Amino acid sequence: MSVLAEIIAGVREDLEQRRAVVGDADIVSAAADAPPARDAFRALGGATAPADRDSRLRVISEVKRKSPSKGALADIPEPAELARQYAAGGAAVISVLTERRRFGGSLEDFDAVRAAVDVPLLRKDFTVEPYQIHEARAHGADLVLLIVAALEDTELVQLLELTRSLGMEALVEAHTEEEVDRAVAAGARIIGVNVRNLKTLEVDRSTFSRLADRIPSHAVIVAESGVRGIDDVVSFAERGADAILVGEALVKDQDPTAAVAAFSEAGSAAKPPRRN
Numbered sequence: 431m432s433v434l435a436e437i438i439a440g441v442r443e444d445l446e447q448r449r450a451v452v453g454d455a456d457i458v459s460a461a462a463d464a465p466p467a468r469d470a471f472r473a474l475g476g477a478t479a480p481a482d483r484d485s486r487l488r489v490i491s492e493v494k495r496k497s498p499s500k501g502a503l504a505d506i507p508e509p510a511e512l513a514r515q516y517a518a519g520g521a522a523v524i525s526v527l528t529e530r531r532r533f534g535g536s537l538e539d540f541d542a543v544r545a546a547v548d549v550p551l552l553r554k555d556f557t558v559e560p561y562q563i564h565e566a567r568a569h570g571a572d573l574v575l576l577i578v579a580a581l582e583d584t585e586l587v588q589l590l591e592l593t594r595s596l597g598m599e600a601l602v603e604a605h606t607e608e609e610v611d612r613a614v615a616a617g618a619r620i621i622g623v624n625v626r627n628l629k630t631l632e633v634d635r636s637t638f639s640r641l642a643d644r645i646p647s648h649a650v651i652v653a654e655s656g657v658r659g660i661d662d663v664v665s666f667a668e669r670g671a672d673a674i675l676v677g678e679a680l681v682k683d684q685d686p687t688a689a690v691a692a693f694s695e696a697g698s699a700a701k702p703p704r705r706n
């Protein structure tokens with residue numbers, strides 16, 4: 431079984447436990463009652479009219495305690511405080527991992543961050559069921575993650591439609607040419623190229639430039655994983671990233687506010703004018 435398949439098996443078990451406490455009808459009504467979602471597409475530089483797009487590189491800053499590839503990364507006793515530091519540095523979106531077994535995250539972390547900051551939040555989990563999307567919205571999420579490798583085409587389309595029907599957007603993540611094409615065909619507007627292969631955990635930064643060219647210009651392109659410092663940020667920006675998603679490098683930095691600001695400034699300076 432691949433790492434991704436193992437993670438998803440655990441996610442499904444945990445999901446059934448939560449569903450036993452809060453049933454389907456209750457989670458649907460909690461999502462409907464939540465305050466409206468923030469516009470994550472715009473926050474990431476997306477715009478319907480090409481003239482409205484700028485050439486800033488946005489930073490999605492992640493709250494990440496541990497990972498299958500690296501083990502323990504940071505204790506993060508107060509995710510809300512880390513999120514405030516990210517927001518002070520200009521994070522466009524904050525990503526909060528809610529997967530418990532392999533990443534040490536939780537919906538409690540998500541709630542704490544939601545209460546602390548007003549920037550759009552990505553509920554970062556392995557979304558395989560509508561329940562998780564209603565749950566994300568009920569907890570105040572603005573963006574959810576849909577990993578193409580984890581979903582059939584029909585599931586991808588249905589989950590994307592549900593996400594949008596609740597006022598949110600999805601970061602649709604791809605790792606191969608075929609997955610990018612599936613994301614585009616499903617109608618994704620925010621497409622992430624994860625340079626980490628979730629089946630082998632290998633990081634290959636050249637994946638980004640290979641895949642980014644296939645993504646249509648109306649979509650926001652996010653470079654995910656593998657940012658170790660400014661050089662990687664500049665490289666992703668030069669190769670067409672509109673945004674970067676960074677976990678490890680930020681949670682390990684002594685000054686996350688300064689790190690987010692520096693990534694944003696260096697990436698924006700390096701980013702070529704937007705293709706129209």
Ligand SMILES: O=C(O)c1ccccc1NCC(=O)[C@H](O)[C@H](O)COP(=O)(O)O
Binds near residue numbers: 433677
């Ligand atoms: O990070 C992992 O080891 C990992 C393993 C299996 C599935 C997903 C995984 N990470 C999720 C992510 O997409 C990253 O947390 C995110 O892109 C940030 O990556 P990084 O900046 O390299 O911490």
